[in-house]
Amino acid sequence: MRLRIAFSKHGKIRFTSHRDVARIWERALRRTNLPVAYSEGFTPRPKLSFGLALSTGHESEGEYLDVDLDPEQGADLDLAGLTTHLSAQLPVGMTATGVVVVDRRMPSLQQAVTSCTWQIDVRDVDESTAQAAIDAALAADELMITRERKGKEVTDDIRPLVFGLAVDQPIENGVRLIAELGTQPRAVRVTELLSALDPPLAEPLRNEPRVLRVHQWITTDDGERHDPMSVAAAASAPVGVA
Amino acid sequence: MPSGAPSTDLWPRLEPLLPQVQKPARYIGCEDGMQTPEHGPDKTSWLFTYPDTYEIGLPNAGLQILYEIINERPDAAAERSYAPWVDLEELMRREGLPLFSVDTHKPAGEFDIIAFNLSAELTYTNLVNCIDLAGVPVHSARRSDADPLIAVGGHCTYNPEPIADFVDLVVLGDGEEVIGDITDLVGEWKRNGKNAGTREGLLRELSKIEGVYVPSMYEVEYDGEFLAAVTPRYPDVPEKVEKRTVADLADWPYPKQQLVPMTEVVHDRLAVEVFRGCTRGCRFCQAGMITRPVRERPAEQVSRMISEGLQRTGYDEVSLTSLSTADFSGIEKVVADTVSDQGVGQVSVALPSLRVDAFTVGIAAELQRARRTGLTFAPEAGSWRMRQVINKLIREEDLYGAVESAYSQGWRRMKLYFLTGLPTETDDDTLGIAELGRNCVELGKKYNSSASVTVSVGGFVPKPQTPFQWFGQNTEEELRRKVELLKNDLRGTKGVQLKWHDTRASLAEGITSRGDRRLGAVIEYVWRHGGTFQEWSEHFSIDLWLEALAANGLDVEWYVYRHRTEDEVLPWDHLSAGLHKDFLWQDWRDALEELGLEDCRWTPCYDCGACTGYGIEHVVASATPPAGGSQGTGVDLSAGGAVPVTLQTSKPIGVGGS
Numbered sequence: 001m002r003l004r005i006a007f008s009k010h011g012k013i014r015f016t017s018h019r020d021v022a023r024i025w026e027r028a029l030r031r032t033n034l035p036v037a038y039s040e041g042f043t044p045r046p047k048l049s050f051g052l053a054l055s056t057g058h059e060s061e062g063e064y065l066d067v068d069l070d071p072e073q074g075a076d077l078d079l080a081g082l083t084t085h086l087s088a089q090l091p092v093g094m095t096a097t098g099v100v101v102v103d104r105r106m107p108s109l110q111q112a113v114t115s116c117t118w119q120i121d122v123r124d125v126d127e128s129t130a131q132a133a134i135d136a137a138l139a140a141d142e143l144m145i146t147r148e149r150k151g152k153e154v155t156d157d158i159r160p161l162v163f164g165l166a167v168d169q170p171i172e173n174g175v176r177l178i179a180e181l182g183t184q185p186r187a188v189r190v191t192e193l194l195s196a197l198d199p200p201l202a203e204p205l206r207n208e209p210r211v212l213r214v215h216q217w218i219t220t221d222d223g224e225r226h227d228p229m230s231v232a233a234a235a236s237a238p239v240g241v242a
Numbered sequence: 243m244p245s246g247a248p249s250t251d252l253w254p255r256l257e258p259l260l261p262q263v264q265k266p267a268r269y270i271g272c273e274d275g276m277q278t279p280e281h282g283p284d285k286t287s288w289l290f291t292y293p294d295t296y297e298i299g300l301p302n303a304g305l306q307i308l309y310e311i312i313n314e315r316p317d318a319a320a321e322r323s324y325a326p327w328v329d330l331e332e333l334m335r336r337e338g339l340p341l342f343s344v345d346t347h348k349p350a351g352e353f354d355i356i357a358f359n360l361s362a363e364l365t366y367t368n369l370v371n372c373i374d375l376a377g378v379p380v381h382s383a384r385r386s387d388a389d390p391l392i393a394v395g396g397h398c399t400y401n402p403e404p405i406a407d408f409v410d411l412v413v414l415g416d417g418e419e420v421i422g423d424i425t426d427l428v429g430e431w432k433r434n435g436k437n438a439g440t441r442e443g444l445l446r447e448l449s450k451i452e453g454v455y456v457p458s459m460y461e462v463e464y465d466g467e468f469l470a471a472v473t474p475r476y477p478d479v480p481e482k483v484e485k486r487t488v489a490d491l492a493d494w495p496y497p498k499q500q501l502v503p504m505t506e507v508v509h510d511r512l513a514v515e516v517f518r519g520c521t522r523g524c525r526f527c528q529a530g531m532i533t534r535p536v537r538e539r540p541a542e543q544v545s546r547m548i549s550e551g552l553q554r555t556g557y558d559e560v561s562l563t564s565l566s567t568a569d570f571s572g573i574e575k576v577v578a579d580t581v582s583d584q585g586v587g588q589v590s591v592a593l594p595s596l597r598v599d600a601f602t603v604g605i606a607a608e609l610q611r612a613r614r615t616g617l618t619f620a621p622e623a624g625s626w627r628m629r630q631v632i633n634k635l636i637r638e639e640d641l642y643g644a645v646e647s648a649y650s651q652g653w654r655r656m657k658l659y660f661l662t663g664l665p666t667e668t669d670d671d672t673l674g675i676a677e678l679g680r681n682c683v684e685l686g687k688k689y690n691s692s693a694s695v696t697v698s699v700g701g702f703v704p705k706p707q708t709p710f711q712w713f714g715q716n717t718e719e720e721l722r723r724k725v726e727l728l729k730n731d732l733r734g735t736k737g738v739q740l741k742w743h744d745t746r747a748s749l750a751e752g753i754t755s756r757g758d759r760r761l762g763a764v765i766e767y768v769w770r771h772g773g774t775f776q777e778w779s780e781h782f783s784i785d786l787w788l789e790a791l792a793a794n795g796l797d798v799e800w801y802v803y804r805h806r807t808e809d810e811v812l813p814w815d816h817l818s819a820g821l822h823k824d825f826l827w828q829d830w831r832d833a834l835e836e837l838g839l840e841d842c843r844w845t846p847c848y849d850c851g852a853c854t855g856y857g858i859e860h861v862v863a864s865a866t867p868p869a870g871g872s873q874g875t876g877v878d879l880s881a882g883g884a885v886p887v888t889l890q891t892s893k894p895i896g897v898g899g900s
Contacts, residue, residue: 012253013504015266020505027502027556044588057261089556091272091504208261 001069003079004109004232005086006098009060013093018053021094025065028089032082035073051109051216051228052116052187060213062116064109064228066102102232109216109228115163115182117215118190123174123207127167130175133197134165145196158196161188177201180217249281253347255339263329267505268296271322271344274502274555277309278346279319286429288312288320288421289343289353289390293360293368294777296324296344300501301509303563304396305359307496308417318425321345321353325368326375328775334375341375350376354428355391360398363754364747364776366405367769369394373408380766382410382458387441391428399455400485400532401706401814404754404761406457411448413455414817415485415532416518418494420453427451449479453486455817462759467800469758469811484818485532489858491518491539495547502555511559511592512551516544516576520565521843521860522597524622525633525833526661528705529565531826532819534852536843537861541572548580552589559615561592568593568600569843571864577608590615598644599636606651617648620659623667624674630836631666633829638678645682649689658682658695662724663702663716663748665833672724675699676731676738683737694737699728701748703755706814707821709829714805715752718784721745746784750776752802753787758813761801764790820852 009021016024026046029036038044047068054060069077079099086096106112122130137143143159161182168176181188190211194202202209217225260266281287290309292299299305305322312320321343326334334340341350350356356376358369373380378389385392394402395413402412413420431444449456459479463470474481488494500512517538520530539547548560560580564570577591592615593605601619609615621641622634629635648656660675679697686693701721704710716724725742732740754761767790768776775781791798806812808827815823825848832839842848843860853859 012270012272015260015270016504017267020267023506023510024504026558029556030558031553031556038588057266091274093272205262208258 001071001077002102002104003067003069003082004100004102004229005065005067005096006229007063007065007086007090007094007096009054009063009094011059011093013091014059015057017056018050021054021063022048022050024091024094028086029067031089032085034067034082035070035077037068037070049108049110052113052183054213055189055191055211057208058190058211058213061097062213062216062228064216066109068104098229100229100232106232112218112231113183113216113228114219115180115217115225116187116213117164117217118177118179118181119168119212119214120177120179120190120194121171121174121210122177122194122201123209125174125201125207127170127175129199130177130201131167133199133201134167134177137162137197138165143196145192147192156186158188158192162193165193174207178214249346249348250352251347252339252342252349255337256342256347259330259333259337259339262333264327265297265505268324268327269330269344270504271347272504273300275497275499276345276501277313277320279313279321281319281348281352284317284429284433286318286425286432287353287355288318288425289323289350289356290320291323291325291341291350291356291358291372293325293358293365293372294362294775295327296503297505297507298777299324299359300503300507301513302359302361303497303513303515304417306501307494308357308421310496310498311418311421312425315422315425317429321348323350323356323372325372325774328781331371331375331774340377341372351378351390353390354432355393355424357393357395360394360396360402360405362777363398363404363751364782366398366754366765367773367776369405370408370765370769371774374769381407383407385410385441387436387438393424397529397532400528400817400819401756402455402457402817403759403813404757404765406759407762407766409457410445411454411456413486414453414483414819416488417486418488418496420451420486423451424448424454446476446479452484455483457759460816469813471811472813472816482816482818484856485820487535487820487856487858488518488537490861491515491537492543495539495543500551500555502557509561510557511561512548512555512557513561513563514544514547514551515539515564516562516567516570516573517564519860520569522566522569522841523633523829523839525631525709525829526622526664526702526705527565528708531708531821533565534820534850535858535860538571538863541576541863544576545579548576558588559590559592561594563594565595566597566600567595568597568605571862573600574602574604574608577605581608581611592616594618596620596644597636599640601644601647603647603650606647606653610651610653614653616657617653618657618659619644621678622659622661623664623671624660624676624678625671627836628664628667628671628674630838631833632661632664633833633838635838635840638681641678642681642685645695646685646688649686649693654686654690654692655694655696656682658697660697660699661702662699662728663721665710665713666836667716667724669724669727672727673731676728676735679732679738679740680735683735686737694739696739696741697728697732698741698743699725700743701745703748703751705755706812707817707819707826709826709833711756711812711826712806712808712810712830714803715748717803718745718749721748744779744782747776747779747782749798749802750782750784750787753791753798756813757801760794760796763794764796767793818855820850820855822849822851822855825850 036046049066051064082099083096142157146153146155164180168178218231219225290305292302309320312318323343370380379385391410393411394409395417399412445456448454449459459475460472461475462472519533519536521536524530580591598619623629679695682695704713722745732738768786773786
C-alpha cells in the first residue's frame with residue numbers, strides 16, 4: 001500500500017534543505033511506528049518518494065511525499081488520525097495536512113506535477129516598477145536565463161513555463177507577486193524568474209525574496225488542473241484529510 | 243548588559259541574513275529535545291558553546307549532558323551556541339549582531355556564564371573569536387562585573403595555561419556534579435546584584451570548589467625560558483587543583499533527551515555512553531590517563547537508554563561510546579539485544595572505539611545482522627617493539643584475528659589507525675605499518691577478492707598528564723619524511739589506501755598542547771590575523787602560527803621539539819588528573835625500556851593515584867576480561883582459561899547498579 005502525505009513548512013524550519021526534510025520524515029515515520037517498506041540490499045532504505053524539491057529558505061503550504069508500506073503489516077493499519085499522529089512527530093513549523101491512499105500504478109509526484117503556484121514577497125521594489133517589469137515579460141516572446149549546469153553555462157528560455165505572473169498586493173516596503181511556473185521538463189525556480197525580469201526584482205545578497213509555495217498542480221490530459229491529493233482521492237477513498 | 247533584564251530575541255535580525263549564507267539550518271535550533279527556558283533575575287543562565295561549527299559541536303555529549311542537568315534546576319537555565327561559519331560571521335560583524343543562542347536566539351552577552359567545551363587545541367582561536375563575538379572583552383582581566391563569566395571544560399583543560407588569559411574559570415574532570423556547585427555560587431552572587439568590585443571575590447570562592455581552577459588566582463614565575471612556579475595568590479586558594487570524578491555512572495543516565503538535529507551533523511545517530519575511563523594504559527593516550535578509573539554503566543541501564551532513545555529519536559543507528567568499547571562487560575549481549583529488538587525496526591550498532599584483542603567473531607556476527615557500520619581498529623604502531631613502548635600490548639595475531647573475524651562476517655573494507663613519530667621509533671617500526679596493512683588485505687582476499695584496508699596515519703603529539711609529556715615531538719620535517727617512507731613503500735600495493743594527517747597541523751597542535759601562559763599572546767596574534775577555524779584545512783595556516791611565535795620572541799624548538807627533564811616544572815604541574823607524577827615518570831622510563839604494563843582492571847594495582855587518591859575504584863560488572871586475543875598480556879590466551887589475574891580490591895567489585 002502506498003500513502004500520499006501532504007504537509008506544510010513554515011517559519012525557522014524553512015532553512016532546512018530537501019535532504020534534511022527527507023531525514024526528518026524518515027525519523028518521524030519510525031517514531032509513528034508506521035510499517036514502512038524497506039528496500040532490499042546491502043543498505044536497506046525506507047521506500048519514500050518526495051515531490052519537487054523546495055529550495056532551502058522557501059516556505060510551503062503544499063508539500064507531498066509518497067510512502068510505501070510493508071504489505072504484510074500495512075493491511076490492517078488504522079489510518080484515521082494518522083495526520084495528527086504524524087504532525088506530533090514533526091518539528092515545529094512542519095505540519096501534516098492530509099493522508100490518502102494512492103494507487104501504486106500512478107506516476108510519481110516528480111513525473112506527475114506540472115506546475116506550482118508561488119507567493120513571492122519582494123522588498124525594496126515599488127508596485128509600478130514591478131508591474132512594468134511583469135508586463136514587459138509577459139508581452140515578450142522569450143525570457144532568457146543563464147544558469148550553471150555541470151560546470152557549464154547553459155542558456156534557457158523560461159517564457160513558455162511562465163503560466164501566470166501578476167502583482168497581488170503591495171506589502172510593507174515592497175510588493176507581493178503571484179506566479180504559476182511550469183515544472184516539466186524542468187522546474188523553473190522563483191529566483192530565476194525574478195532575475196530574468198527587467199529590472200531584476202530580486203538579487204542575491206541584496207533583497208532576498210520571501211517565497212511561499214501555495215500549490216502544486218497536476219494537469220491531466222483533458223487540461224483540468226488537480227491537486228496531488230485529489231488526483232489520488234479520485235482513485236481511492238480519503239482516509240483523514242485534515 | 244544586566245542579566246536580569248528581559249530576554250532579547252535576535253531572530254528578527256538574524257533571519258534576513260540566513261538566505262545569504264551556506265547551510266542556514268546551522269543557526270535555527272529547532273532540534274527535538276531543544277529547550278526554551280524562561281530567564282529571570284533569580285535564574286543562573288548558562289550558554290554552553292562549542293567553538294567550532296554546529297555540525298561538529300551539536301553531537302558533543304558533554305555539552306548535552308550539562309544542558310539537561312542545568313535545565314532541570316528550577317533556579318537555572320541553559321541554552322546552546324556554536325561558532326558561526328565565516329560567511330555568517332562577516333555579516334554579523336557588519337550588522338552589529340552578537341553571538342547568539344540557537345534555542346531562543348538570545349545574545350550571548352546576556353548569559354551569566356558562557357561555558358565552552360574544548361576538545362581540540364586548534365579550536366583555541368575560535369574560543370577567543372566567540373568571546374569577542376559575544377561582545378565580551380577577550381582578556382579576563384579587562385572584564386567588568388556585568389560581563390558573563392567565561393568557563394571552559396573538556397580534555398584540553400588539563401593544560402589550560404595557553405588560554406589562561408582568556409578564561410575566568412576552568413573545570414577539570416566530569417562536569418555533572420561540579421556544575422551544580424558553580425551554579426549555587428554564581429546564583430547567590432547574581433541574586434545579590436553582581437555589585438561592583440565583587441567579581442574577584444566570586445572567582446576566589448569558585449577556586450575553592452573541587453575541580454575548579456581559576457587562573458587569575460595564581461601567580462606565574464619564570465626562570466629565564468623555564469617556568470619556576472605557579473603559586474596561589476591567596477592562602478585559601480588550593481596549591482593543587484584536583485579533577486572532579488563522578489563515582490557511579492548509573493546515577494547520571496544523561497542525556498535523557500538527546501538532541502536530534504534538523505540538519506546533518508557528524509555522528510548523526512543515538513549515542514549511549516557505556517563506560518567512562520580506561521585502564522589499558524596506552525602511554526600516548528591522554529583520554530585514557532585523565533578519565534580513570536573505569537566506571538561502567540549497568541547493562542540494563544544501557545539497554546533501557548538504547549530502546550527508549552531509539553523510540554524517542556527515530557534514529558536507526560546507535561553508537562555505544564567509551565574508550566575501547568569492546569571492553570564493556572557483556573558487550574556481545576548488549577549488541578545482540580539491540581540488533582534483535584524488533585520493537586524499533588532495523589537498527590545498526592556502531593562501536594567507534596575498538597581494541598583488536600577484544601573484537602571477536604561473536605561481536606562481528608551480531609554487528610552485521612543489521613546494516614554494517616564502518617569498522618576502525620587502532621593498532622597504533624607497526625611493530626611489537628613499538629607497541630611495548632607505547633603499551634598497546636596487542637600482538638600481530640590479535641590484529642589478524644580481529645580483521646579476519648570482520649572479513650569472515652562480510653566486511654570488505656576497514657580502517658586501521660596508526661601513529662607515527664612515537665618515542666624511540668625507527669624506520670623499521672614505521673614501515674611495519676605498511677606491512678600490517680598488506681597482511682590484512684591478504685587475509686581479506688581469502689573471503690573477498692575486493693578486500694581492502696585504509697591505513698590512516700597521524701603524527702604523534704605528546705599530551706600533558708601522560709607518560710609521554712616529557713617527550714620531544716618529532717619535527718614537522720621528520721614526520722613528513724616518515725609519511726613519505728610509507729607512501730613509497732605502499733606505492734603500487736593494491737587494496738591498501740594510505741591516508742595521513744597534515745603534519746603541519748600536528749605541529750600547530752604541539753605548540754598549544756604543552757605551552758605555558760606565554761602562548762596566550764600567540765593565540766591572540768593568530769586570531770587577530772584572521773586565523774579562525776584552524777581545524778579546517780581551507781583555513782589552517784601554519785605560517786600564521788610560526789609568525790605569531792616569532793612576533794612574541796618564542797621558539798618552536800623550545801615548545802615542541804625539546805625533551806623535558808625530570809626536574810622541570812611543567813605548566814600543568816599544579817593541576818591534577820589524579821595521576822602521581824612519579825608514576826608517570828616511572829611509566830616513561832619503562833616505555834624507553836620497552837616494558838609493558840598490564841591493564842590494572844584485571845591485575846594488581848600500580849598505584850597510579852587515580853583510585854587511591856580520590857577514594858573511588860573501578861566499577862566493572864565482570865571480574866574477567868572479555869574473551870579472545872591476548873588481552874594485553876602479550877600471551878596467546880585463546881587456548882583456554884581465563885586471564886591469570888588476581889583481583890586486588892578489598893570488597894567485591896561493584897556492579898555499578900542501583
